[in-house]
Amino acid sequence: MSDNRTLFKSLSNLYEEPSIELRRGPWTLEEDNLLIHYISCNGEGRWNSLAKCAGLKRTGKSCRLRWLNYLKPDIKRGDLTPQEQLLILELHSKWGNRWSKIAECLPGRTDNEIKNYWRTRVQKQARQLKVDSNSYKFVEAIRRFWMPRLLEKMEQNSSLMFSPSIDNQNSTTPSTNRPPLTSPCLKSSNRVNTSDLHREKSSTNLNWDSLDSVGNLMLSENAENLGIPEQICDNIAYDHSVQNDCHNVDITSYEMSAFGSEDTSMSEFRVSEFDLFSEDLTCTSWNTDELWEFRKSDQGFGV
DNA sequence: AACAGGACCAACCGCTGTAAT
DNA sequence: GATTACAGCGGTTGGTCCTGT
Incomplete structure (x- = not known):
């Protein structure tokens, strides 16, 4: 039926008078x-x-x-932060290729951008591992190796957040070959320390669910509709700092417990024993040889 | 320096759902 | 209820840039 409709449209297009090019x-x-x-x-x-x-x-x-x-003015430019990458990995494992739905949870990021990220970065890892990116094995590999490293990166970042010199350099790196951007919202985000956020939250009686007066996503409020596990929301705090008319949202805390993994020993997989990643996690790359060893042993995937 | 291959990402395409008529 | 137009989604493509040889 829909095929007929498409066919009809295509045919009718053939007979449309050529208007403007x-x-x-x-x-x-x-x-x-x-x-x-x-x-x-x-x-x-x-x-x-x-x-x-x-x-x-x-x-x-x-x-x-x-x-x-x-x-659109509120589009966030630059590399995805480890927080955002982590969220994408988790939400994709939950929702699959529902890019627009995933994008709803990443304020300022577009479905296209997330889709591109998945195809170019994540699927690349799957190819290197010679596994299907939708396979259970790959999801497990992400959970056990990629996510902990992203968390580490986030911890490192948070310890550097109040270092002005680094903060200015490190936040959203301008993407290559993009024209100069005019939106005030395209400035680098201003990160804050998680503990300070919580301190501020308790001291100011802020209703964090209603912080979206500037048009940014209210994740915890939307969580039910979006199907986000509550504990994920509980572990995400936002930086809604306003500077120079620029309203930023930054996920600053994302604890592993939020992933609903029964994995009680994530730390076992942290870096030292299986350092499968390059130093720069924003362009994560598996050490395939090591992972192959691990994969052959089949311990890590719980299969 | 030149080339090839890969990575990245903006843009397009086909399809589906939905509101309007 | 049928038809049409439009909005939105996910998959794919193609141009540009980057990197390694």
């Missing part, structure tokens, strides 16, 4: 400006008519994608 491919600065200006004046939505009214020779679909994935 629609542009495809990379967006120009001029097009971006047109789109930004139009949306700032008229709001988003009704993408097909928006494209026409804005004077863009693009499909509505293309405009929507450009806006949502690139131009």
